[in-house]
Amino acid sequence: MEITITKRTQLKPKPDENNLVFGTEFTDHMFIMDYTEGKGWHDAKIVPYGPIELSPAAMVLHYAQEVFEGMKAYKTPEGDIQFFRPMENFARMNRSNARMCIPQIDEEFVFDALKQLVALDQDWVPHAPGTSLYIRPFVFATDPFIGVRTSLHYKFIIILSPVGAYYATGLQPARMHVEDIYSRTVVGGTGEAKCGGNYAGGLAAQEKAHDEGFEQILWLDGAERKYIEEVGTSNIFFKVDGKFITPELHGTILPGITRKSVIELLRSWGEEVIERRITIDEFVDMYHKGQIEEVFGTGTAAVVSPIGGLEYQGEDMSFNNGEIGEYTQKIYDTLFGMQTGTVEDDLGWIVKL
């Protein structure tokens, strides 16, 4: 499929790279393609970034048949632009699409489209410390139909946003509490798909945590409220007695690409990483035995987010004295260094534009 390109005649002013916030500024162009049942994906094009027209009956506005991805492009000191494991994101998008009854995309084709888009908007890739170009591919149902069924039409779009650090406070360790009213998901639900409904469903818990003075939610499994699953919208890792533990993927946990990369990176360093179910009680028990050395979340937006404390059943726990742990920092420095080209990419994760 050919990609038609319509360039913006007057480019937008670029934001100050040293004062970028997350997800509010968008570049000059975007990629769009449409899907029609029986015809497949068609009309691939790069056009000026701007509003889209939707029928008020478009199914996405009613039934949330939608999937997204989050990935980044980085500028190296030499001025090269590079991606971090981009094909992992498109592969995950197709797994999410399958769960949400959304047609598969051609992963190679959309990565090619992404490269063309980033090349066109390359002056938007920031190079100030800690910055990157956030990439948001997403797909949603557009049938103007208000009965409940799988849509016959979709739009796939990629938009780009130059971003600073995801958390305004940077790598400041967050305090989390165990969510005890709301559930994120359950086995057989949509927890392992990157679909909108998971995020909308979590907002009430996020607001409650903030109201109660916590930055983050520790999610337990929805069925038994026993097993640790995620922290906020990130995967979670514990350093316990010199080993690393992260909850295993068994259908309810988002298979994070940063999660996977952290596991592989730690193993490349000779560290032991165990993927298994872990209950909150076991965790608290380890804490009381002084075994919990570091706790951190992982995700594309923040790479790693250190967790300094946990409130559970009236007890205030503190990890590594509430400071960022040695490995948390080292993982961040290594991954962000690889991503921005200041650390050697020994693992073959970088794809140059």
Next chain:
Amino acid sequence: MEITITKRTQLKPKPDENNLVFGTEFTDHMFIMDYTEGKGWHDAKIVPYGPIELSPAAMVLHYAQEVFEGMKAYKTPEGDIQFFRPMENFARMNRSNARMCIPQIDEEFVFDALKQLVALDQDWVPHAPGTSLYIRPFVFATDPFIGVRTSLHYKFIIILSPVGAYYATGLQPARMHVEDIYSRTVVGGTGEAKCGGNYAGGLAAQEKAHDEGFEQILWLDGAERKYIEEVGTSNIFFKVDGKFITPELHGTILPGITRKSVIELLRSWGEEVIERRITIDEFVDMYHKGQIEEVFGTGTAAVVSPIGGLEYQGEDMSFNNGEIGEYTQKIYDTLFGMQTGTVEDDLGWIVKL
């Protein structure tokens, strides 16, 4: 707040009332209002039905922060237009909004807006047998922001669609099977909110049921896979030994307005209705004892949908010989009769335009 009205200059041709399908045709006008944090709802207007403009970064397209309602207006033999328990829908919408961190609407105001809209498009309210005007109020997040948080801007819209029967086969009893891979929701999730994510999450199970030759899914609870919760996107009722049983509302089940009306109607007839948890094993046991007399679903779109059979663990069960039951038919006739003005409204459920 005043509602500004912009009328369509050229009205659209109306569809043939005798060949209406569900949810594909929309009337000449729609109602829209906007919400801005700190300012509240504003710019209420009735405008010609047509496409809306959204930022591609609009949060609804990424995080599914969205809620909808479904209700109907009917034309009586005298040509009057009337609604069925409309305030119940707007009250439920506000409960859904609260769960999804969407601002509350002024229920009286939006009902007034709806009445003005329906009055303007009154020639679209069909009067052929079995037809009605389906009303779809919905609200969604519009902030152009790709971080995960509650939106600061929303659109509330009402669109109208003249409809025939929801199921093309009419009151033909459906066969259902017990969904054993996918889950709909769990306690603490969004199951009792009428939010998009619940519906997108259910599509895969719906497609699987259809592929396996069933019209409907019987959903068990997501935690233990034991308790009967809903059928497809409807509430479920059983007539057992002369009494009626429906699963109790305890956070995972949509509090259907038709469900509530059926309970109240049956009780007004002197029937016993029990709201309680019921396991699939107890149901099967009742079936084997010959106690299951009728099974039906309830919802706004179809009013009641008779269930003629169930496949579970290799057993093919049949209810009332696969035919619509006496009470199922009587409930449909009474409710639809009230709605369309051919049966006396003893219960005070009808609101005239």
